[in-house]
Amino acid sequence: MKGRVVITGGGTGGHLKVAKAFIDEFYKRGTPAIFIGSTSGQDRTWFENDRKLKKAIFLDTKGVVNKNILGKVSSLFKIAKEVNHCLNIFDTADVQTVISVGGFSAAPATFASILSYGCKLYIHEQNSKMGKLNELTSKFATEVFSSYLEKSKVKDYPVSSEFFDNARVREKIETIIFLGGSQGAVAINNYALSIAKKLDDLSINIIHQTGKNDFQRVKQEYEKLGINADVFDFTDDISKKMSKADFAISRSGASTLWELSANALPALFIPYPYAAKDHQYYNAKFLKDKKLCFICREKNLTSQVIDKILTCDVNSISRGLVDSINCDAIESLVDIIIENNQ
Template sequence: MRVVITGGGTGGHLSVARTFLYAFIARGYVCVFIGSSSGADKMYFENETHLNKKWFLETSGVVNKRGIGFLKALWKQGCALKEACRILKEFKPDFVLSVGGYSAAPAAFGACLLRIPLIIHEQNAEIGRLNKILKPFAKVFFSSYLESSPIKFYPIMEVFFKKARVRNAIKNVLFMGGSQGARAINAFAIGVAEELKRRGIRVFHQSGKADFVRVVEEYINEGLSVGVLDKTELESEMQQKVHCVELDSINSVDVVVFSFCKEMPSVYALCDFAVCRAGASSLWELCANGLPALFVPYPYAARNHQYYNAKFIEEKGLGFLCLEQNLFCEVLWECLELLEDKIAQVSTDLQKECAMDATKQMCATIERTISTKA
């Protein structure tokens, strides 16, 4: 089959796109990608060798834009739609897979206009605006939250399952704010690190690139022993104050700080509890790994979707939810106390919310749908 994968803007959309890409390639499909020149699309796919071709069109988000900004964004989307239609006519795909985000709009609308089967995967509990518009036109609409979804499990890379384990005690806590980091979570982690050390708990901290140097400096000022995975982002004077560590040799430090890590499955495997945003990909990867979490939704996420993602897990009794403005150290201590006697059960039940073969099941559903429509 010939497939166009489209969508992105943020890592939550793009990680799903990449998971589908690898599943499609394993089934012998020819895949191309249509995304945006802005956002994280290029970071994920510009050098992806599994793609036959890739296009990064000049688009930006339309939601929440006003006045001239709205008109400019709409104009860019219109121009990109014309280009996407040209690509679709030339490539002649069997179907278009959209993972949402503003990057998906040109190719997804193009598929509808050219009567090419459109498959949508919605990552969030609150359906995005674009996917809500396109849902009636989709041949298949996947969601991890809707009962109407033909497959409810979330598409996750197998490595997160292979690194999974049942937690029995909390010895390492992970703080992360997504690929770009989150200053509120960074500040919170720094504020509780000394008490966590006193309790015999090591900190893993994904700070984001923009805040990495400041976070390392703050930990040093707190008198904590700091390890980093990469010293090159630090000035020579600060390099002398930290240890360069590997994930399998961290016992000599109180805190492990990194701006971004491609080995997140290994980081998850080392940790016993997480404090993080509630983007869909992170949330379900944690579930697959059996890692309980306190979710602190990004307050400005479109349609407040991170809150509803976290609420879904909280209502099952498998995680904790705290709004950013209510994030105080007492919340963390309460979570750790509540989890102490049941962490093994929660860790086990989290893994039941996911399935390693979910992506294969979705591929089979797509193939049945496409062959029926042919």
């Protein structure tokens, strides 16, 4: 393969999980990549000490969306400055391939790839609706990959192998896992607490990821209820927790949704109501149209919802999930990129 590969993007766990899949695959093939992320968000925590990288670089990049005019101008100014920084990095390290996994962290390296002669840009869009940056830059990309795009050469999501390794077909609901995405979700936490007694009375075990900010409160509420739930704020071993469960009640961020599918774990998705273009709803609708999940809007959550879930046929959904997802997406994605750049 010609030149060095840069993987860029981040901000939240969903984008970073896909970046990690690319990083691991290029390392496996003996061509470790450079990661370019932001000093804001979670990028540094994920990759600062990743041995599988040639180098990790964190730039002073901030998001532009949901800011007032002054905030937008300041963010755009920072991005412009960092584009120049990236062009220097590309020159020094002979970068000829940039893979963007989206999020504001990807802006400088993505724009630099467009300005850099001979450099090819690849975009991996995780969600059903394109993010702003990908929308703006996709016309300059050699390939845009997405599970939701008809013309995408690879539609399977790059889920890490551990989710497939721990997959099993579910027979009945004995354990439920509550998941709020990388930051946790207060609405899901509250719903879990409101139905915890009912689940406990039915001898259903509870696993619950709360997010950092709500951990203490949720843990104390379970204690007050006298329920022995497995409560944690965030874990690096989420695939193990998923595999212990027979049903998930979860946000429908792209990474979680496909990980649950890879694990053959049926789910009720509660889309984040403020996600851009309502993309979390459409992420899940794709599965619902195939009768492979349930969706409930946050505002419609009631105790009747869980009653319906408890009588559903988890076995047929779980079997349907096993048949619907492949485990070799990351290999296929990297094969195409390498073939194009010989």
